[in-house]
Amino acid sequence: MTNSDHATRRTFLSLTGGAAVLVIVRPADATPAMLQAAIRNVVGEANVLIGKVKLDIPPLVENGNTVPMTVSVTSPMTADEYVKSIHIFNEKNPQPNIGNFYLTPRAGRAQVSARIRLADSQKVTAIARLSDGTFWSATADVVVTLAACTEEAI
Amino acid sequence: MPSALINVPAKARRGSVIEIKTLMSHIMETGYRHTASGDVVPRDIITSFTCRFNGTEIFRADLYPAIAANPFITFFTTVTESGKFEFEWIGDKGFSETAQASITVE
Numbered sequence: 001m002t003n004s005d006h007a008t009r010r011t012f013l014s015l016t017g018g019a020a021v022l023v024i025v026r027p028a029d030a031t032p033a034m035l036q037a038a039i040r041n042v043v044g045e046a047n048v049l050i051g052k053v054k055l056d057i058p059p060l061v062e063n064g065n066t067v068p069m070t071v072s073v074t075s076p077m078t079a080d081e082y083v084k085s086i087h088i089f090n091e092k093n094p095q096p097n098i099g100n101f102y103l104t105p106r107a108g109r110a111q112v113s114a115r116i117r118l119a120d121s122q123k124v125t126a127i128a129r130l131s132d133g134t135f136w137s138a139t140a141d142v143v144v145t146l147a148a149c150t151e152e153a154i
Numbered sequence: 155m156p157s158a159l160i161n162v163p164a165k166a167r168r169g170s171v172i173e174i175k176t177l178m179s180h181i182m183e184t185g186y187r188h189t190a191s192g193d194v195v196p197r198d199i200i201t202s203f204t205c206r207f208n209g210t211e212i213f214r215a216d217l218y219p220a221i222a223a224n225p226f227i228t229f230f231t232t233v234t235e236s237g238k239f240e241f242e243w244i245g246d247k248g249f250s251e252t253a254q255a256s257i258t259v260e
Binding site for chain 1: 171184207211213214215216219221222223224226229230232
């Protein structure tokens with residue numbers, strides 16, 4: 001191997017390395033318009049804060065057709081202070097909404113589980129509306145090996 | 155064969171928080187799939203799930219095509235008295251199913 005080969009390889013590696021870093025440091029709020037619109041539809045002009053919500057979803061799934069998901073919110077469930085609703089969104093399915101769950105103070109625990117479909121590797125966002133009018137969220141990245149939704153029916 | 159599977163404890167202590175697990179047998183056809191000849195397979199999903207306890211709504215969900223086939227939903231509730239849970243699923247093509255479960259609180 002000659003010196004110039006080395007230089008080229010190094011240049012190439014540094015370039016690809018640089019590109020990878022660029023992808024990783026992309027701002028967290030760079031969500032597609034469709035997802036952003038769906039979220040605005042629920043929260044209106046309110047600020048969505050990050051925290052209180054825990055989104056349990058496997059980071060890597062083989063089959064996007066049934067992905068187990070659990071959302072829990074750190075909040076008391078009393079008549080004065082409780083979680084009113086939990087909304088789940090995705091980034092790349094044909095529709096941004098996954099499900100809306102409406103709770104009452106008598107839920108006892110602000111936790112909901114369901115099995116969902118993911119059409120592609122993407123972000124899943126859970127937003128909780130509290131009785132005091134604040135919104136809290138959590139986002140998780142899921143890598144999907146086999147996509148759901150759009151496969152051909154027989 | 156019943157199309158709904160409900161898991162509610164038969165007995166609970168007053169004031170305790172119990173978990174309710176529900177599974178409804180349904181294809182949840184997304185409306186985004188095509189047949190080999192290119193036709194869209196029409197959407198056929200459950201759009202709404204409600205749970206009432208002694209007539210009062212305690213949990214409700216709006217479902218979208220992103221909910222997996224045979225919707226499995228679990229949630230919690232505080233039990234204060236003996237009574238009956240009523241579950242209702244409503245969906246496309248006039249789909250409507252109900253189920254019930256009783257609990258004894260002591």
